[in-house]
Amino acid sequence: MRRYHLAVIPGDGIGPEVITESVQTLVSLAVAHGGFHFDIQQFDWGTERYLREGAMMPADGLTTLERGGFDGILLGSVGDPRVPDHITLWGLILPIRQAFDQYVNLRPLRLFPGVRSPLAGKHPKDIDIVCVRENTEGEYAGAGGRVHQGTEDEVAIQTTIFTHMGVERIVRYAFEYARQYGRKKVTSATKSNSMQYTMVFWDEIFRQVAAEYPDVAHEQQLIDSLAARFVAHPESLDVVVASNLFGDILTDLGAALSGSLGLAPSANLNPQRRYPSLFQAIHGSAPDIAGKGIANPLASIWSGQLMLDFLGEHEAAALLMRAIEEVLARGQVRTPDLGGTATTRQFGFAIQEQVQSQVAQ
Numbered sequence: 001m002r003r004y005h006l007a008v009i010p011g012d013g014i015g016p017e018v019i020t021e022s023v024q025t026l027v028s029l030a031v032a033h034g035g036f037h038f039d040i041q042q043f044d045w046g047t048e049r050y051l052r053e054g055a056m057m058p059a060d061g062l063t064t065l066e067r068g069g070f071d072g073i074l075l076g077s078v079g080d081p082r083v084p085d086h087i088t089l090w091g092l093i094l095p096i097r098q099a100f101d102q103y104v105n106l107r108p109l110r111l112f113p114g115v116r117s118p119l120a121g122k123h124p125k126d127i128d129i130v131c132v133r134e135n136t137e138g139e140y141a142g143a144g145g146r147v148h149q150g151t152e153d154e155v156a157i158q159t160t161i162f163t164h165m166g167v168e169r170i171v172r173y174a175f176e177y178a179r180q181y182g183r184k185k186v187t188s189a190t191k192s193n194s195m196q197y198t199m200v201f202w203d204e205i206f207r208q209v210a211a212e213y214p215d216v217a218h219e220q221q222l223i224d225s226l227a228a229r230f231v232a233h234p235e236s237l238d239v240v241v242a243s244n245l246f247g248d249i250l251t252d253l254g255a256a257l258s259g260s261l262g263l264a265p266s267a268n269l270n271p272q273r274r275y276p277s278l279f280q281a282i283h284g285s286a287p288d289i290a291g292k293g294i295a296n297p298l299a300s301i302w303s304g305q306l307m308l309d310f311l312g313e314h315e316a317a318a319l320l321m322r323a324i325e326e327v328l329a330r331g332q333v334r335t336p337d338l339g340g341t342a343t344t345r346q347f348g349f350a351i352q353e354q355v356q357s358q359v360a361q
Contacts, residue, residue, distance in 0.1 A: 009073065046092065265302035266281070294336050
């Protein structure tokens with residue numbers, strides 16, 4: 001039997017609530033499938049730890065994850081009103097992404113049968129986009145600083161970092177993904193009309209890589225008009241490759257168009273598998289509903305499905321995706337973000353029950 005060692009970091013706010021359902025779904029699926037098993041180790045890293053000890057994770061946290069033999073990391077939401085967001089983000093998520101070279105942030109966006117988009121007249125076939133977001137440099141590289149702090153002459157500088165290697169590998173991943181999964185077109189998000197150095201550099205590398213994939217159509221579009229296209233013509237988009245910032249913004253927009261941020265997963269991947277990859281819902285910690293047991297766990301469960309696929313458990317991943325689709329299509333169990341009254345536990349149980357039903361067939 002194949003065994004996978006998972007690190008689970010529940011995080012803040014609704015994070016522990018949705019992660020519980022994600023973990024239970026994976027464990028239930030493993031038992032039903034019978035071909036693999038999960039060994040799970042939890043870490044209490046997050047805002048509460050920061051408030052107690054002054055750090056989101058211990059000083060040797062990255063070493064613990066790297067040397068612990070973990071095959072994947074499941075992360076809940078991170079953030080709390082008591083601590084500025086840049087402290088929580090740079091205290092946990094971004095250090096893991098950068099230290100473990102998780103340069104691919106894979107974010108699928110789908111309108112599922114049974115879910116209504118805020119866009120009038122759009123159907124599931126119209127919204128099915130995969131965003132491949134560069135995840136370790138670009139606008140979130142963390143290069144910059146502040147001088148003359150506290151004076152009227154204070155200056156803040158944030159520098160965008162694009163390397164040839166960084167741009168080429170994320171663009172190549174987008175084309176390889178399109179080829180592997182039978183997708184027809186890769187669209188590059190750019191802003192080279194006004195960012196004459198970094199984005200022109202991005203465009204040049206995109207065209208060079210695209211020439212190696214004559215079987216996959218390609219195009220580039222300015223980020224502002226591309227955002228409008230997400231709303232006006234989402235059916236015209238297939239795979240979108242974008243920088244760290246552009247990809248972050250586009251995928252929140254795409255999640256909303258798909259019916260709810262509660263339906264949007266992500267995978268932070270090190271494709272070479274030198275380090276463990278990390279899987280998390282893209283939504284925040286939602287402190288306004290934390291503790292009420294009404295958060296939608298599907299984005300976290302779907303993130304677990306992405307992990308199964310990445311680990312090579314394709315049969316189990318496909319089974320879980322069918323269960324997600326069936327529960328949403330029936331529309332009998334819905335959390336408040338989808339217009340229903342179901343609890344987090346009820347929604348998670350519905351998916352787990354559907355998994356069991358499918359295995360028994």
